[in-house]
Amino acid sequence: MIKRKFPLLITFSIILVLGLLSGCASNNASTEGEASEDKIQLRMTWWGSQDRHDRTQKVIELYEEKNPNVEISAQFTGWDGYWNKLATQAAGGNLPDIIQMDYKFLSEYAENGLLENLNPYIKSGSLNFDDVEPLYLDGGKLDDNLYAVNIGANAHSVVYDPAMFEKAGVSVPEPGYTWTDLQKMGKELSDELGNGVYGLQPDAGIMMFKHYLRGNGKWLYNEDGSALGYEDDQLLVDFLQNTVDVLESGAASPPELFKSAGGNIEQMPIINEKTAIFTSAHSNQILAMEQAAGRPLELTIQPMLEGGEFGHYVKPGQFFSVTSQSEKAEEAAKFIDFVTNDLEANEILNAERGVPISSKVRDHLKPNLSDAGQKMFEYLELVEGYAREINQPDPPGATEIEDFFNTQIEDAIYYGEITPEEAAQMFRKKANEVLADNK
Template identity: 40%
Template sequence: MKSKRALLITLLILVAMVLPSAAVFSQDETVELRMAWWGSQTRHDKTIAVIELYETLNPNVDIVYEPSGWDDHWTKLATQAAGGDLPDIIQHDYQRIREWVANDLLLPLDEFIESGVIDTTNIADASLAGGIVDGKLYGFNLGNNSETFVIDVDALEAAGVELPPVDWTWADFEEMALKLAASGVYAAGGNLHFSEHWKGLYISCCDSYAYNAEGNGLGYTEEEDQYFVDYLNMLLRLQDAGAIPTLEETTANANTSVEDSYIVTGQAAIEYGWSNMIVAIWTAAGEDRNFIEWTVPRVVDGLPRNYIKPSMFFAISKDSDKAEEAAKFIDFFTNSIEANEILFAERGVPVSSAVREALSSQLGPAQQEMFDFLGVVEGYNSPIRPPDPAAHADINSNVYLPQVVEPILYGMMSPEEGVKILRDEAELLLSQ
């Protein structure tokens, strides 16, 4: 009896040992990739359709996808990073990628480009430059974007205001805003206090940036603080004149969606945002409306502020043991015309010129406007600014908004005072 049981147990153990390895052998053909991104339903549907297309073309690949909203995406990724369990393909962001690279979580993609796994023959170097950190490419650009003022053409007409020149300045904007206010619409929807304006201002005035190239200090001098003071004073004047919503009003309306934004509801003639936003705005507003994308105003006698920026990246996690398969998918996502006919520039203007060409005949008015606008910005040949330093998230959410911009625009602090706090606190965080 006893020996029989012992035999049985031995057999069981043997089977147990063989089974998993057998399973591995039989699955040898199938590669499982994990991929995570953030977005709304439109993006989920399109991305999943492309994944399914890829799976039909490559039956040996199985892509497990993890779609989320923006907040959840980052909460989950941080947790997975701590647990050493990151997905193979990660949708990444321009403001965060530097920090992830600095902490050795992402894989450089250069080898896949050299080996031709990712085909970049149709992609301009400038389009890839945004994903380069410390000389290596970590983030693969999924679409080109630029800051823009989306203008409601009909609202301007109704107010009897001419379209501004492309090289307009904040002074021109202020003048126009007052005229629009007189006709009963706000000039802007309320995004003019964003830190993008602080950062962009120093491109225009000083051919610099809010941060220096090394990311360990501010990129402008103490005398140049005045430019930001002037900008904040302008916002205060426009707020008082009722030409832009007060920060109180903006805060009360914040986080509502594109569908509820002032340019869609007709309460504002202009909305600041990223160029790919026009598609959502136009869809929400209806086809009978007319929108145009315009450059963001410059400082008087300043340089153009617009430059081409990657809307978002795909990155491959450092721990991925199927990096090459992941790279193949990125190549497909970028270069396949069939895939991009599904994606349809939802993540910004495609970086591949071949894809752009193939799509050009099918564009609706909104996409057409976005493509045209990026053509204009490309003409400036402005250099891309380096990805934000790791401290940016901290500076933006713990200093810039609550300690500087909010008190100023609520009238509790002078711009001079606030800008000094910004300098001191930001320098402190950047130096750490």
């Protein structure tokens, strides 16, 4: 059995929870009773854009209207700091009843006992998946136990501005284009658009590297999570060299332009017409990106390796989970059922988190989708032709490894502080240290 290696803050949180759980539980129960004798009090948290916040808040209000005995307190943040905040709440035995969950954190939270097994609520009827194909639920399962409900399927994508391509006289990327094609069109765009406008925003991040590995028939981790899944470091060297090349050629925007945006969609260079291509987006982001840009944007698949394998996969966009610290787990599950199946609620959400998992909901939404929504649905259909099965969930320690990549490796490459060869050596050394605990 794989030994769990949890990020430091979460490890501390779990230890503290064990010491405080009984006291916190009684305190929470007392506080809840004082707050309201009549209403069921739930707390819910998520990350995302302002658009997601507004839509989700309206759904909460609709649920409260249809269920006047329930009151839901909403907690909304951006991606930055979200997981640290959850860890702090776990330390106090005070996690919200419902949390938005991400695929890469699912096994860590579930295997450390922080998430409720939802199978009993399916049996009781609080969760109804009669209109949901099993493949949409598989991503939220560990050992056949459902710990998270997919609230929107999506896939990685490239977003581009067709008007900027037309202005530059450059052909838009067609499915099947290669990494070399991407570099070439980025340079052409930069040359033609000029005046501090660039062809593309580069991405030397871990998700893009995973896509590159899949194109090479590899994966980041081996099957038992005890080592990296590729032996030849030249794969990482070549991937990072792509970024070095596009930066040095002027095809890509300098890091100062896109790093200042942080995780704010509204400040992304493509939104402000500073780049024509955003190379690594989740397909569901097209809704918020078009709204922020105020003009049409388009989706296409990510670049392929000539003669390589398909790098794409269809994945759960985000999940909703019920935490094990909730004292109202069944009521929390009922709200997730509402988000999954209620037609009026999904009219409000408008597939902002991804394509809904209920076939009944999808059929209901299709005729009235916005242009951006149509693009998202159509992109999922497109990507199925360039996708393979999703890899197994990331192993223990993956969060630490990937955070190291996205900070110590990615940024150092952007700013020319290390060579791709040095980066590959650094990454393997770090990964070996972390994954050794899984042997």
